[in-house]
Amino acid sequence: MTVSKHPSSLTVRLDSPLKTMEFGQLLAKALTDGSILALTGELGSGKTQFTRGIGVGLGVPEEQITSPTFTLIQEYPSSPPLIHVDLYRLETPGEIGSLGLVEYFQEPYIVIIEWAERMHDALPTDHLCLEFVYGEQQDTRIVSIHGAGPKSQTAVDRIQTLLSHEGQHTFPQVNH
Numbered sequence: 001m002t003v004s005k006h007p008s009s010l011t012v013r014l015d016s017p018l019k020t021m022e023f024g025q026l027l028a029k030a031l032t033d034g035s036i037l038a039l040t041g042e043l044g045s046g047k048t049q050f051t052r053g054i055g056v057g058l059g060v061p062e063e064q065i066t067s068p069t070f071t072l073i074q075e076y077p078s079s080p081p082l083i084h085v086d087l088y089r090l091e092t093p094g095e096i097g098s099l100g101l102v103e104y105f106q107e108p109y110i111v112i113i114e115w116a117e118r119m120h121d122a123l124p125t126d127h128l129c130l131e132f133v134y135g136e137q138q139d140t141r142i143v144s145i146h147g148a149g150p151k152s153q154t155a156v157d158r159i160q161t162l163l164s165h166e167g168q169h170t171f172p173q174v175n176h
């Protein structure tokens, strides 16, 4: 296993859609009430598939988790409650304010945001950044995780511990 030079970031290779979902399930164990996950990456890079894993990890039936295309925000009745935001169809940055996201940026919610770069200024300082890119093989994706702020850096440490205990073969770590 290659340990990242930066303790508050890590990069993992996900070799199939199922692995991406399972990685979400693993990562859900590292989250706490109030966690915010900012997902970036081009179309089809696996953001929704990963979100399914987070949802399943928090107890939401898999088939209930789809992209919140029309509403932009979807709330799932998990414990803690999961808020799934997809900003792909955001028309103007000014629309962010009217979404009422601010009320979710607090305990007990866990908020996961696809196309998070579209609200970068409006994101709370402490959040997990997850960048998805295509790997060399058709069904491979690479995800880099970085903790911005102390709470998220602690979450990255927990993810690292979970990976070394149960995931180092399933989710190989790669150099940035």
Ligand SMILES: Nc1ncnc2c1ncn2[C@@H]1O[C@H](COP(=O)(O)OP(=O)(O)OP(=O)(O)O)[C@@H](O)[C@H]1O
Binding pocket: 014, 015, 016, 017, 018, 019, 020, 041, 042, 043, 044, 045, 046, 047, 048, 049, 050, 067, 088, 114, 132, 138, 139, 140, 141
């Ligand atoms: N390793 C992988 N991880 C995730 N998805 C994969 C992987 N390999 C292939 N895929 C496929 O890539 C697609 C990923 O779709 P997904 O909806 O998760 O992407 P997305 O990043 O949410 O895209 P969008 O920006 O359109 O919302 C799915 O069709 C999935 O089957």
Ligand SMILES: [Mg+2]
Binding pocket: 047, 048, 049, 067, 086, 114
């Ligand atoms: Mg998506």
